[in-house]
Amino acid sequence: MRWYLRVLRHYADFSGRARRTEYWLFTLVSLVISIGTFMVDHLLGMEKTIAGQYGPATLVYLLAVLVPTLAVGARRLHDTGRRGWWQLMWPIPVLNIALLLMLCGVSRPGTNRWGPNPLCAHTTEGAARTPTRADETPDWGSTQIRRKPAIRVCCGWSVVCGSRLRALVGVRNW
Numbered sequence: 001m002r003w004y005l006r007v008l009r010h011y012a013d014f015s016g017r018a019r020r021t022e023y024w025l026f027t028l029v030s031l032v033i034s035i036g037t038f039m040v041d042h043l044l045g046m047e048k049t050i051a052g053q054y055g056p057a058t059l060v061y062l063l064a065v066l067v068p069t070l071a072v073g074a075r076r077l078h079d080t081g082r083r084g085w086w087q088l089m090w091p092i093p094v095l096n097i098a099l100l101l102m103l104c105g106v107s108r109p110g111t112n113r114w115g116p117n118p119l120c121a122h123t124t125e126g127a128a129r130t131p132t133r134a135d136e137t138p139d140w141g142s143t144q145i146r147r148k149p150a151i152r153v154c155c156g157w158s159v160v161c162g163s164r165l166r167a168l169v170g171v172r173n174w
Helices: 002-009 020-043 056-064 066-079 083-090 096-104 162-167
Strands: 128-132 148-152 159-162
Touching: 002 020, 020 056, 020 066, 020 096, 056 066, 066 083, 066 096, 083 096, 096 128
Parallel strands: none
Antiparallel strands: 128 148, 148 159
């Protein structure tokens, strides 16, 4: 539900990138709500009163989420390295399958022209230093000890581990 609300907070934000999780969970929750509104229309006996397809509750909901749906779709396509205009392929019978495959595609690593990868938004270009207390340089007389900083790669995988992992593994001198 938090991904659904996140998309609604970015109601008409067509810039940036969206993770697969954000897009598909918004789509799932939106589908469930659409089914619920259709059931309400059916129970009230108004399931096909507007334009021969939708009841009033369903139509109001679909119009309310039209802009966020287009916005999260554009951000998802930006994440795969494509322009948001590719969404215009939905009505075309064979090309909509290609669009579906694009929306299921893997994110482009690092930063593209629409911004940093949302999987590693806390990093710069996919790798950044994670500051810890171990990064401080203690002064013990003339000997100074500098511990290696933790470097994280996109998706949270550690390349060079900090003091926490060293303590867990039991290695003293790296």
